[in-house]
Amino acid sequence: MNKKLIAAILTVILGAGAGYVLNAFAQAKPETVVKQRQAVMILHAKYMYGHLRPTAQGKIPYDANVVARNAGFIDALSQMPWDGFDPRTKDIQSRAMPAVFSDAAKFKEAQDRYRGEIVKLVAATKGGDEAAVKSQILAVNKSCDGCHESFRESK
Amino acid sequence: MNKKLIAAILTVILGAGAGYVLNAFAQAKPETVVKQRQAVMILHAKYMYGHLRPTAQGKIPYDANVVARNAGFIDALSQMPWDGFDPRTKDIQSRAMPAVFSDAAKFKEAQDRYRGEIVKLVAATKGGDEAAVKSQILAVNKSCDGCHESFRESK
Numbered sequence: 001m002n003k004k005l006i007a008a009i010l011t012v013i014l015g016a017g018a019g020y021v022l023n024a025f026a027q028a029k030p031e032t033v034v035k036q037r038q039a040v041m042i043l044h045a046k047y048m049y050g051h052l053r054p055t056a057q058g059k060i061p062y063d064a065n066v067v068a069r070n071a072g073f074i075d076a077l078s079q080m081p082w083d084g085f086d087p088r089t090k091d092i093q094s095r096a097m098p099a100v101f102s103d104a105a106k107f108k109e110a111q112d113r114y115r116g117e118i119v120k121l122v123a124a125t126k127g128g129d130e131a132a133v134k135s136q137i138l139a140v141n142k143s144c145d146g147c148h149e150s151f152r153e154s155k
Numbered sequence: 156m157n158k159k160l161i162a163a164i165l166t167v168i169l170g171a172g173a174g175y176v177l178n179a180f181a182q183a184k185p186e187t188v189v190k191q192r193q194a195v196m197i198l199h200a201k202y203m204y205g206h207l208r209p210t211a212q213g214k215i216p217y218d219a220n221v222v223a224r225n226a227g228f229i230d231a232l233s234q235m236p237w238d239g240f241d242p243r244t245k246d247i248q249s250r251a252m253p254a255v256f257s258d259a260a261k262f263k264e265a266q267d268r269y270r271g272e273i274v275k276l277v278a279a280t281k282g283g284d285e286a287a288v289k290s291q292i293l294a295v296n297k298s299c300d301g302c303h304e305s306f307r308e309s310k
Binding site for chain 1: 183191205230232
C-alpha cells in the first residue's frame, strides 16, 4: 500500500473513532458545547500564559515539579476542546473563525501540530533538562499562536 | 510520633507547597481567577455528567477506553480549581458559599474526600472490572454532591 492510501484509511478509522466518542456523550446543547470548549481555552491560558510561558521566559523561577505538573494539565486539556467545534455550533457567536468549519482538514492539521508539541513537552519534563523544557514550552506556545492566527478572531 | 502530630506536620508541609504553587503563578485578576475555577467545573460537568455518570447508570454503552480517558481528564481537572478559591475572590458574585472562605478546613476536607475517590476511580479503570468502575464513578459523583451541598449555592 502506498503512503497516501494508508493515510486515507487512517483518516477514516480515526474519524470514525472521534465520531464514536462524540456520540457516546449525552448530547449537550450547542451553547453548552461552546462554553465547554471556551472553558478549555481559559484553563489553557491559566497554565500556559500564567505559568509555563513566563517560566520559559525567565519571569518566574523554574520549578521542575510545577512545570511537569502543569505540562501534564496542558496534556489533558489539549485533548478536550476539539469535539466542541461541532458543526451544530457553527452559527453561535464566538471567536471561532468560519475556517474552523469550512477547512476542517487544515484545522485538524493545526490541532495535530499542537498536540505533537505537547507530547514532546511532556517527554522533555521527564528528561530533566531545564533548557530543553523551556525551549519546548516556547514551541508549544508557537503552535498555539499558529492555530489562533488562522482559526480565531482577534479580540 | 502519633497520628495527629503527623497529620499536623503534613498539613503544614502541604499547605506551604500549595502556597508556593500559587505564588509561582503570574498574579491573575480576581475576576479571572473566578472564571478559571468556573471553567474547571464546566469541564468536570462535561465528562462527569455528560459521560461517566450516565455510563455508570447504564444510559450510555460502556466503553472501557473512553471511560479510562475521561477518568484521566477528571483526575487532572480535579486538581485545578482549588487555588481559584483565593481569598481575593471572596466578594465576587459566584455560587461559592461564604463557608468556602470561613471554614477553609472543612472545605479542604471535602476536596480531599473528592480527590481520594478520583484516585480510586483511576485505579479501577486500570483494573478492568466494569462493575467496580461503575460503582466508583457513582462514589465520585457522591463526593461532588457532598461538597456542593455545603459549599455551593443552589441555582
